[in-house]
Amino acid sequence: MKVSVSMYSVNSTIQKEDWSTIDFINYAKEISLDGVELLDMYWKDKDTELEEVVAKLKELQLPVSAYDVTNNFVKESAKARSLEVEKINDGIEVAKKLGTKVVRVFCGDLHGDLTYEDGQDWIVEGLTRSAEKAEKEQIYLAIENHGLLAGKSTQVEEIIEKVNSPYVRATFDTGNFLLVHEEPxxxxxxxxxxxxxxxxxxxxxxxxxxxxxxxxxTKGVELIGSVPGDGQVNLSYIVNGLKEINYQGWLSIEYEGKDDAKTANEEAVRRLRELLEQGGENYG
Known part of the structure; x- marks a missing residue:
């Protein structure tokens, strides 16, 4: 399994030091990562930057583990939901240029009096439309368990099954399940x-x-982001499980704590590599 870091994992550094995507890629090379996970939210001028980023990735021989789109299908306007489909379709085109086969997608955010049941049809409709392009381009749309919509594994499973496309799968976020009180x-x-x-x-x-x-x-408990191994997630169970199913994809670190992001991510990379070498016993 290969190790990458999500650009969001150093968000505090990006904000504090005004990093560009190129700066992040250079940092990833410095700490000997296998690859990087990039996000649409960090482009300042995508059309200009994308060409430069592709060239830098080639120069440093760093692959992209996934390209993340920050979409939201839970919108009552059909026109607004169509714009979210366009956002994902654009993400598929960017992913092709970046050389990755994975586009991380969201389902949506709750607001007002809406419930998961209210939003599910909109989510399934939007992902079904985007899956048409994903299938054509052979790019996976990977639903992240995120927030209060599709935060639970049953919801992610249900949406994947209803969309019913081999190119709609899951981004398994090991920590986010704790926010909906589900054991990872x-x-x-x-x-x-x-x-x-x-x-x-x-x-x-x-x-x-x-x-x-x-x-x-969801029950009002406050959770603090921590370096993997310092929190509640049984990470060894997940790593060993991935080995059992012969998972060949990426493990992408996403740190959301308050400590110095660079230091925290470097420690996270060290621990993850150690965990992979040891087989995951007695960790987490």
Missing amino acids: ENAFDRLREKIIHIHFKDFREKKPDESTKGFRS
Whole structure:
């Protein structure tokens, strides 16, 4: 299995030091990553930057593990949902230029009085439309378990099955299941045959005396992003499970803590490589 880091994993550094995508790629090479995961939200001028990024990736011989699109199908306007389909279709074109076979996608965000049941038809409709292009280009759309819509493994599974395309699979985020109070091990067992991409992430519960603002779960519990191995996720279970199914894809680190992002990611890379070499025993 190959190790990459999501660009979002160093978001605080990007904001603080005004990094470009090129800066991130150079950093990834410095810490000896196998590849990088890039996001649509970081383009300043995509048309200009994309050509430069492709050239830099070729120069440094760094592949792209996935290209992430920040779409949202939970919109009551059909026109607005069509724009989200266009966003994913554009992401497929960018992915082709970047040389990756995976486009990470979202389902959508809850707002107002809407529920998952309200939004599910819109999500399935949008992903079905985008899957037409994905199938033609042989690019996988990888649904991330994210937020309150498709945050649970049952929801991800249900949407994948309803879209019913071999090119719509799962980005398995190891940490996000904790935000909907699902054990990541159970989620893995449910989705293991549908995984095409992994976000290697960990969370811990906020301590009573901490002032740091965390991510609030569906039951109001605050979780703090941590370096993998310092939180609640049984990462060894997931790594060993991936070996059992002969997973050949990427493990992409996504750190969402408050410590220095560069230092945290470098430690995360070290731990993940160690975990892969050891087989995952007694970790997490």
